[in-house]
Amino acid sequence: MSSDVPSPVCDPNLGGIEAVSSAVLAMSRHLEVREVLRRITASARSLLGAEYAALGVPDDHGGFAQFVVDGVTDEQWKAIGPLPRQHGVLATMLHDLRPTRLTDVRRAPAFEGWPSAHPELTDFLGMPVVDDGEIIGALFLANKDGGFTAQDEELLRILAAHAALALGNARLYERSRELTLAGERARIAHDLHDAVSQKLFSLRLTAKAAATLVDRDPARARAELAEVARLAAEAADELRAVVVELRPAALEEDGLVATLASQVQVLDRAHSAAVTFATDGVRALPPAQEAALLRVAQEALHNALRHSGAAGVGVTLTGTPHRGALLRIADDGRGFDPESVRRAGRHLGLVSMRDRAAAVGGTLSLESRPGQGTVVEMEVPGA
Incomplete structure (x- = not known):
């Protein structure tokens, strides 16, 4: 899928370490998981000079929780159809810690074909993204002039190791945001109890007092009713403020x-x-x-x-x-x-x-x- 995120440019004159460093910096500047996945994919494609790149994060049901591609237009991506399942070469990559380097992916024993709108892939380099011994993603590249080399494989291995760290940090950040939101909900509930509930309690008592004074002291009853109106207006203000805080930001x-x-x-x-x-x-x-x-x-x-x-x-x-x-x-x-x-x-x-x-x-x-x-x-x- 084409991205509105500009791909990092890796200078071909840079040595391997410098080029990887440039790619790592490009993908480490962001904290949202989806953005990190995009940066990893674009960095890998640019670093190795491939026509296509993709990164899939597996779910627990034989599919992918997230799947990001680079080098494919939005129109092509829509035409391809649903996200891929964990089968064929992808399944092999998700169960084997070793990289997969093929001169023609179509001849691989595990190859099972593509949807009709899928671009034609030939030479192929796949690398598992591993965190603490667990495969958390599959990063793969295809169609490089002259094919992929052992040096390409080593560069992608280094990049995948850094990708695992960047992805882990992004997940921790999103988890911390979830915890922060939970804390904010608790604070709002506390504010609602302290402010609005207390005002409603005062309003009820004042209304009762006014009711008892209507016949024997109308002037004081009117004063109490004015207080009821004031308390009701304050309670309405508090409720509106809480609604603003609870409303999802657009x-x-x-x-x-x-x-x-x-x-x-x-x-x-x-x-x-x-x-x-x-x-x-x-x-x-x-x-x-x-x-x-x-x-x-x-x-x-x-x-x-x-x-x-x-x-x-x-x-x-x-x-x-x-x-x-x-x-x-x-x-x-x-x-x-x-x-x-x-x-x-x-x-x-x-x-x-x-x-x-x-x-x-x-x-x-x-x-x-x-x-x-x-x-x-x-x-x-x-x-």
Whole structure:
């Protein structure tokens, strides 16, 4: 399948070690599993000068959980049909730790043919991707002018070893994100209980008090009913804020700028504080960086709207000279002494925000003083 990810270019004048190093760097800059698989496949094809490359990660049901190809157009890939099963030469590669090098794959004993739209493959080099003695993938190349050599096999073996590390790191990263999301759900549930539930409890008691005062003290009953209305409005605001946090971000469909603008608009309607958004010169960023920026923005907005008493909160997202981005959330609220908050063990999500920034190679800073509002800034390096 053709990719919108540019293939790394390995200079043919580089020696083997330098060329492998270039390929390893290209595939190690990303943390999402799918992106790592794409980079590995493109790097292998470029490194060895093959016409086609593919990488399959097997599932437990005789198929592939993920399968990435390079050198095939989107139209060709759609015409080929469903993902391959674990049979023929692919099955051999998934059960044998040794590489497979063939002058003509069509003559291999295990060869079982291809779909009609599949490109014609001749010379073939396959390498298992092994992690701690377990085959976690199959990387293979086909159609190189002059055929594959023993040196090609050794280069691909080295690349596959690094690919196993990159893929393992990406899986650990995605697992950590899952755990982070689980922690966020627990925090939201806690916030919902503490804020909304308590307001609803107060609302119910106030409504009961108003009911008992209607006949004997109408003026006081009216005051209690006004309090009921106020508490109901606050509870509605809290619920809207929780819904915004629970709603899946539309990053993949809309991008970071549109997603942030949409969420700021919702928060502006849901809260009494004026919430604004401005952006300038932001280029497309790696998915992990966009996700981290969005989550930090949500956390900082949550703090500003829930704790600062601000009349206004401004969110800005601007491009940086090196294709990165700078996120800034500033409020005019009561502010606080960060050191006092740290000593008291009330982190206001600062630890998780800094961890998110660090995980994507970014930095996070916070400035606040009592009576002077709070500014949170996060910068990411871009691609």
